[in-house]
Amino acid sequence: MAGSFSVHNFQAQLQRGSDTMTKQAERALLRDHVDMRMVAGGLDGVAADRNTMVQLDPDHPGFRDEEYRARRNRIAQIAMEYEPGAPIPDAPYTSKEHDVWRVICEALRSAHRQHACAEYLECVRRLDLPRDRIPQMREVSERVQAISGFRLEPVAGLVEPRVFLESLANGIFLSTQYIRHHSTPLYTPEPDVAHEIIGHAVTLASERLAELSRLVGRAVRRTQSAEALERLSRVYWFTVEFGALREDGEVKAYGTGLLSSAGELEAMHRAEFRPLDVEAASLQNYDPTHYQPVLYCADSFDAMYGALRDYLLRWETSVATQEG
Numbered sequence: 001m002a003g004s005f006s007v008h009n010f011q012a013q014l015q016r017g018s019d020t021m022t023k024q025a026e027r028a029l030l031r032d033h034v035d036m037r038m039v040a041g042g043l044d045g046v047a048a049d050r051n052t053m054v055q056l057d058p059d060h061p062g063f064r065d066e067e068y069r070a071r072r073n074r075i076a077q078i079a080m081e082y083e084p085g086a087p088i089p090d091a092p093y094t095s096k097e098h099d100v101w102r103v104i105c106e107a108l109r110s111a112h113r114q115h116a117c118a119e120y121l122e123c124v125r126r127l128d129l130p131r132d133r134i135p136q137m138r139e140v141s142e143r144v145q146a147i148s149g150f151r152l153e154p155v156a157g158l159v160e161p162r163v164f165l166e167s168l169a170n171g172i173f174l175s176t177q178y179i180r181h182h183s184t185p186l187y188t189p190e191p192d193v194a195h196e197i198i199g200h201a202v203t204l205a206s207e208r209l210a211e212l213s214r215l216v217g218r219a220v221r222r223t224q225s226a227e228a229l230e231r232l233s234r235v236y237w238f239t240v241e242f243g244a245l246r247e248d249g250e251v252k253a254y255g256t257g258l259l260s261s262a263g264e265l266e267a268m269h270r271a272e273f274r275p276l277d278v279e280a281a282s283l284q285n286y287d288p289t290h291y292q293p294v295l296y297c298a299d300s301f302d303a304m305y306g307a308l309r310d311y312l313l314r315w316e317t318s319v320a321t322q323e324g
Contacts, residue, residue, distance in 0.1 A: 060189055062181035071097075075178045076156035084153055084172075088138040091177045091193075098133045103185040104194045105131040107262045115265040117245055117252035119301050123205040134193060137177055140201050144173075148210035152201060158190060162220060165236075169217025171210075173200060186262065199260025208305050209254070215312035216240060222316050231282040232315070238281040238296045239308050244268065245276075245298040254301065267291040276304060278311040 062068040075091045082088070109131075112121065127143050129135045141152040153167075155174045167174050175196040180188035188195060203209045216236055223229050243255040251273060258264045270291070274280070276298040284294065298304035 060181075061184040061187070065181065068181055072178045076176075078177060079154035079156040082154050088136075088141060088152070088154060090136045090138060091134075093134050093179070096182055097179050100179055100182050100185045101134040101194060102132060104198070107186055108198060108260075111262040111265045112259070115253050115268065116259055117254045117301060118247060119206050119209065120203060120254060120259055123202045123209075126205050127202060129197070129202075134179060135197065137175060137193075140197055144201055144204050147205045148207050150204040150210050150213070152196075165220040166217055168213045169221050171214060173204060173213075175201065195260045199256035203254070203256055203259070208301075212240065212305070212308055212312070215309065219312050219315045234284055234286065235278055235282045235308075235311065237286050237288075238284060239276075239278070239304070242292050242295055243276075243298070243304065244273065244295050245301055245304050247300070251297055254304065264291065268295065271295045273297040275299075276307055278307055 056062060056069065062072070071094070078089050078091060112124070126147060127140070129140065129143075137152050137154055145151045148171075150171045150173055152173050152175045154177050157176060159174055164174050173196075175193070176191055177193050179194060180192045204213065216232075219232055220229070223232055239255065241255050241257040244251050244253055244258070246252070251269065253259050253265060253268060258268055272294050274294060274296050276296045281296050284296075286292065286294075298307065
């Protein structure tokens with residue numbers, strides 16, 4: 001079992017976590033709810049289950065930590081017993097887990113100042129989430145819902161992608177509550193509460209980004225063929241997850257996969273930036289296990305919002321025509 005973690009050894013843990021993250025990233029980056037290839041591949045009978053449990057891989061940082069695994073299971077049980085629409089029970093986080101949150105926030109604070117778009121930074125200001133402790137999902141949901149109408153609901157782990165995405169159409173973001181292992185505070189192989197809140201929930205405090213998420217959910221709900229879903233998955237990947245735009249001549253991130261990782265934000269500037277063309281993005285292949293070599297960059301937030309919104313609104317008509 002890993003040793004104790006304290007903010008007193010913050011710098012050492014930060015460097016250790018960064019080194020581990022780099023080594024782990026060579027094998028696989030964060031696996032999110034939306035490895036969108038699974039959407040197209042899951043049409044032939046995968047049960048629609050919002051509480052699929054994740055078995056830890058032997059390479060997972062917490063695999064050999066029995067105490068950590070037991071705590072994850074206790075927190076996941078909250079989601080297993082949760083009734084949609086009910087008040088969200090608080091997760092019983094430990095002081096060590098709050099320390100992990102502080103390390104993550106400190107690492108991302110400077111990265112966001114340098115690389116995040118103005119819309120995201122404004123969302124951070126609006127929500128004013130605590131940096132010294134893990135915010136409870138209940139309080140995050142209340143603040144987000146007051147702004148955009150979206151609410152958060154707990155899930156035990158990775159859920160089937162169609163379930164996750166279609167929930168967006170109803171203004172519901174399905175979120176895990178457990179936090180990553182303390183030995184690697186800057187790396188997680190699957191979505192944890194830090195990724196969910198910092199990467200996803202914060203963007204839902206933007207009315208326009210929340211609208212785009214709803215439109216994605218509606219598009220997925222209307223789409224049946226694997227080919228059409230694959231095209232839509234690529235649009236989602238290169239915009240909502242890994243989208244970039246220009247502000248004052250500089251490239252900034254608005255994609256949740258970029259904004260939740262200091263490593264992704266740094267690697268972003270080594271990518272090939274192509275002008276945002278949503279149709280071209282729908283045909284562009286991607287590999288979720290590596291930093292992205294190609295990113296689509298809009299001329300501005302307004303340009304991105306207009307192009308993606310128009311595309312998704314047209315999607316329902318075009319899908320209805322093609323599949324009707």
